[in-house]
Amino acid sequence: MQTGTPLEGCGEFFTVPGTDELDRKIAQGLFAPPSNNPAQPWVLERYLYQKFKNNPSVVNEHVSFPSFMSGKANGSVGRLYDVHKSIQDALVAEGSINTQSQQALENISLLHQNLIGLDEQIESASNGVGLASLLQTKQALTNQLRSLQVTYNNLNTTYRNQVSAGLQTAYALNSTVPAFHLYETNEKAFNQIYLLSLMQQGGELTENQVLTLQAIAQQDPKTGGPAVQAALSLLPECAKPQTPQVYSGKTEQEYLDEWSESANRGQLAASKFGDQRIKISPNPAHSTFTVRGPWTGEGHLSLMDLQGKLLLSKPFWGNEVVAELDANIPKGIYLIKILSDDGSEYLEKLAVQPK
Numbered sequence: 001m002q003t004g005t006p007l008e009g010c011g012e013f014f015t016v017p018g019t020d021e022l023d024r025k026i027a028q029g030l031f032a033p034p035s036n037n038p039a040q041p042w043v044l045e046r047y048l049y050q051k052f053k054n055n056p057s058v059v060n061e062h063v064s065f066p067s068f069m070s071g072k073a074n075g076s077v078g079r080l081y082d083v084h085k086s087i088q089d090a091l092v093a094e095g096s097i098n099t100q101s102q103q104a105l106e107n108i109s110l111l112h113q114n115l116i117g118l119d120e121q122i123e124s125a126s127n128g129v130g131l132a133s134l135l136q137t138k139q140a141l142t143n144q145l146r147s148l149q150v151t152y153n154n155l156n157t158t159y160r161n162q163v164s165a166g167l168q169t170a171y172a173l174n175s176t177v178p179a180f181h182l183y184e185t186n187e188k189a190f191n192q193i194y195l196l197s198l199m200q201q202g203g204e205l206t207e208n209q210v211l212t213l214q215a216i217a218q219q220d221p222k223t224g225g226p227a228v229q230a231a232l233s234l235l236p237e238c239a240k241p242q243t244p245q246v247y248s249g250k251t252e253q254e255y256l257d258e259w260s261e262s263a264n265r266g267q268l269a270a271s272k273f274g275d276q277r278i279k280i281s282p283n284p285a286h287s288t289f290t291v292r293g294p295w296t297g298e299g300h301l302s303l304m305d306l307q308g309k310l311l312l313s314k315p316f317w318g319n320e321v322v323a324e325l326d327a328n329i330p331k332g333i334y335l336i337k338i339l340s341d342d343g344s345e346y347l348e349k350l351a352v353q354p355k
Helices: 021-028 040-054 056-061 064-072 076-091 095-124 129-175 182-199 207-217 227-234 252-264
Strands: 269-273 276-281 288-292 298-304 310-317 320-324 332-340 345-352
Touching: 021 040, 021 064, 040 056, 040 064, 040 076, 056 064, 076 129, 076 182, 095 129, 129 182, 182 207, 182 227, 207 227, 207 298, 207 332, 207 345, 276 345, 298 320, 310 320
Parallel strands: none
Antiparallel strands: 269 276, 276 288, 288 320, 298 310, 298 332, 332 345
16 A cells, blocks of 8 residues: 655665565465464565566566466455555556646746736726736736636546546455455455545545454454554554554464353453443354443444444343354454443454354
8 A cells, every 4th residue: 555665675675676586485385484474475475476567577587487476366466466556556647647737736826926916016007008908917817827727627637537437446456356364354454445435435434444444453463464554554543542463473263262262261351441341252152142341221232344344233221232143154353343322332353153
């Protein structure tokens, strides 16, 4: 999602032709990453794919490179590159549009200055031929200004249409990205939220989008991938997680196993909001789960996946609600949101492990 000039010392990875032993190991699948960092090989594959896309002439430097590119083109590595390239192309104005717009703005500024000077002459002029000539000149300059403003507005409309079409292309491409791992799912979910915020929401985020980004931002980057930091950067300051990210190096399965062990010992997952707590049992859940909290009266429970899709909606009464999971729900991590009638909101993660 980053644009602009790479930091010093990093640019050569993407711009300078030539390959090295690391590139060959990545292309051949021989790079041995640490066992506690499952996202690292994927990150390196994306680096290499981008390097070859930016420097196609080096693809023939080793026999493994062409097969690497063809093999990754339709997977998450290639599809995500296409998504990010579409976003970049959409947001950067074409050269001709940018040049014409800049020239129009400079001419508009110059005309404004000329009109200011002309108005000063008109104020000091007496009635007669001189004043009439000044007024005629002002009318001509005003007409030029209006014409330039129309030209600039047309160019701006063309640019906005270009942006809209490019972002729609990126959104459609993002929906085709295959996601089998948590880091791929996170990246796909982040892209969807980012694109929707640009296309339909004026850069703002909905409540569900904030919840999804918060869930991603609190993950371990070694498991959740680059989207963890991207989600954190997209969140407004008031919505950033208050607890720092824990770089534990655990895999998603290790998280699930740990939660399962905790549940078997009778411990309930808890999330603190101020001085209030929400408890879920069991967590991981197999078919049903119970949520208890400090609220009283009426409330509403929602279950969503990490992309913000609503999977379960249930009203309840009292400080406890029992919910049943769909028999076909996939194994993974989900979000539970409780909204009580007093306006309080509660959010917690639920691990699902169908039997």
